[in-house]
Amino acid sequence: MSEPDFLPFTRPSLDEETIAGVVEVLRSGWITTGPWNARFEAALSEYFGGRTVRTFASGTVTMEVALRMLGVGPGDEVITTPMSWVATANVVLAVGARPVFVDIDPVTRNLDSRLVEAAITARTKALLPVHLAGLPCDLDALYAIAQRHGLRVVEDAAQAIGSSWRGRRIGSFGDFASFSFHPNKNATSIEGGCLVLPDDADPALAERLRLQGVRRFGADGMDVDVLGTKANLTDVAARVGWGQLRQVDAFNARRRALAQAYCVALDALGLPARGVRLPVRDFADGNWHMFQIVLPESVARPAVMQGLKERGIGSGVHYPAMHLFTLYRAQGWKPGDFPHAERVGAGTLTLPLFPGMRDTDVGRVADALDAVLRQCGL
Ligand SMILES: *Cc1c(COP(=O)(O)O)cnc(C)c1O
Helix, strand or coil: CCCCCCECCCCCCCCHHHHHHHHHHHHCCCCCCCHHHHHHHHHHHHHCCCCEEEEECCHHHHHHHHHHHCCCCCCCEEEECCCCCCHHHHHHHHCCCEEEECCECCCCCCECHHHCHHHCCCCEEEEECECHHHCCCCHHHHHHHHHHHCCEEEEECCCCCCCEECCEECCCCCCEEEEECCCCCCCCCCCCEEEEECCCCCHHHHHHHCECCEEEECCCEEEECCCCCECCCCHHHHHHHHHHHCCHHHHHHHHHHHHHHHHHHHHHCCCHHHCCECCCCCCCCCCCCCEEEECCCCCCHHHHHHHHHHCCECCECCCCCHHHCHHHHCCCCCCCCCHHHHHHHHHEEEECCCCCCCHHHHHHHHHHHHHHHHHCCC
16 A cells, blocks of 8 residues: 555546446346447447447457457568557467567657558568557558558557547547557556457457357357457446546546646756656647656666655656567567667656646656656756
């Protein structure tokens, strides 16, 4: 347990209406996938402009199902970024294909679309871009590349619910889009995820893949013709997600306001001039899933995190460049392969940002960060 005034880097906002709704589901006699899942899927479809949406037990399995629906498997390559939660590349390995990393743009920290075409081979099946921290990737460039080369796109929009690209909501257009409802995300279902399907994808296949591949027909008929997994969303989770979806735009507006206040406070402390990189100031399209600074190489991140902790402030690392994890090094990647991702991975620091934060918390974090960085000689 942390002290009462400890400020974590994130915390879900669950209102009493949602909590009461969960209790009702628990008492209803039907607690796994059922009417609330259907209601959540309908609400998600409405949120994403009427597109077809199916829910899953996690954002990870959601992406895996998208790859399976596209037939991505052994011998295939999927182009993605090394700067993401490791789930992004793990799902490519899980279906037996090979992730092909391209470096990030050091300013946006998203996959650099200018490097994608050079990474395409005859084996490339799909692009798997990630909207890191909810900052949208350059979707004009990526979809143009996909169209030129006949590739499919699975957007890892795990962090991007409510973000837009040039004013159009992520997931409301494009190919596949995969979202996560992990408690740290901008809307949660405790655990869970959803997949927005393009018109040429079969929602019944998505349903079979999430439940053992079972196909039912007639009053008593059943067959299995594809290997599915067990990844359905419970009605308890769906009730939480439904309650969150109603509030996510308000949550995101609050996040944007706090992020704006952070930029003002950190500018006033002269952090950019001291070598600390601030995030891209997208207060129109981004959902501000995280507020991440990048520390200069001269500063030891563990000391900064410890100093913040001593001042009652939580922070996080999202993420180390994933090609440097043992599993990925064992497949041939090494330090120096993606210098921008490695630099960001070594210096990135996530500051507290969540809708329940008070206005005064921003100043508290900024002052603590300033003091800690001064102690570190910055
Ligand atoms: C959270 C996250 C995932 C995985 O979602 P889970 O619901 O935790 O399985 C995948 N990609 C990114 C970028 C994420 O942030």
